[in-house]
Amino acid sequence: MNIVFLGGAETVTGSKFLVETDTTRVLVDCGLFQGYKWLRRRNRDPLPVDIGSLDAVILTHAHLDHSGYLPVLYKRGYRGPVFAHPATVELCGIMLADSGHIQEEEARFCQRHKIGRHEKPEPLYNQDEANASLTLFQSLGYEQPMTIGDIRFHLQPVGHILGAGSVILEAEGKRVGFSGDVGRLDDIFMHAPKPLPALDLLLLESTYGNRLHRAEDPFAELAEVINSTVEGGGRVLIPSFAVGRAQVLQYMLDRLMREQRIPKLPVYLDSPMAIDVSEIYWNYPEQHKLSQQECRSLGQSTIYTRSVDASKELLGQTYPHIIIAGSGMATGGRILHHFKKLLSDHKTTVIFAGYQAGGTRGAKMVAGAETVKIHGAWIPVKARIEMLDGLSAHADYGELEQWLQQSDLAAGTAIQLVHGEPEASETFRDYLRQHTSYEVDVAGYRTILRL
């Protein structure tokens, strides 16, 4: 069996792992490269695989860096099945269409403002192509076995976000695990990842391979930032991923208000996509820790602004309030309109609540950029910038090591580290080599591993 690392190697985005046996080829994850321009350019490169020869795609979860390349695959002729958990299928229904829409908007914007080198910039894919790719999806519940050619596989729960799973795959007498994105062992919101069975090879994510999450209580941290901003008469902007993070934030804000740890403030969820995703989350109660009553309370305490008009009205509000809007790394979405209006006001606080990939506007702001470019204009950053890192949906290296210890992995099991910036993966490799008996290495982009 060959494993070819077509993405999610030496970077946290673009996850794509090709598995080849003598008779069968499947792609585990089909993600977009995001962040730096040189990385995003890879989305336009031809895949070094005959797309017609692919027998199936398996998705670990719905995040675009794991699913967002599917419409490209469809556009280039792929018509085989895409297996994913039913919640992932529902979430992709929203996210891929939105991704197509964003690609179209960006291409139009670049054309209108003559940004970029092309006379008529083409979107990577449009909304119709994204919607067409959804017809390939086939639901696969947790622990449900599936066979394609001589490859057998199933998904097992891994926390992180709704529908997320590790892929356990068997062929030619070998068993390989693809961790997918691994959730926290003790998450506010999601259940812990299931320990792995015995494996010959594990592809393990390493997003936080060089970081331990701070032990502080994220509720207390969030309350402090909100209270000090409100006392100063300012507004709170929270760029948020629509899937997972927006729901955790709704829950935390609702609870802080119910417990009177922050004043009752209007909380706007200014993202049609996050609003739809919240509805899906409340439909899978077995996958998260919230009671039905808590789900209902959230629906009442958050003001949903779906329409563009309702969103524009928010720009005129001057009293303290909280706006949660996409995108999570401030690379697009409605948060940018709020930034244009409020980033240059020192009373504003921006709270980043998730991982900020290198090269994104979010990463620049967290690193202390004094100005950021939004829609072609440079905006001074006078607002207070906060990073709430206790909310991460990824296990840190200590939790990953603990997860490995809970698993049935024998000494000497091969581990290839994927889904990490090089420094994180390399630090984690050295750590695991010193503290465990696994055979650990960092996967190289476009390298082939023979098993």
Ligand SMILES: [Zn+2]
């Ligand atoms: Zn993810």
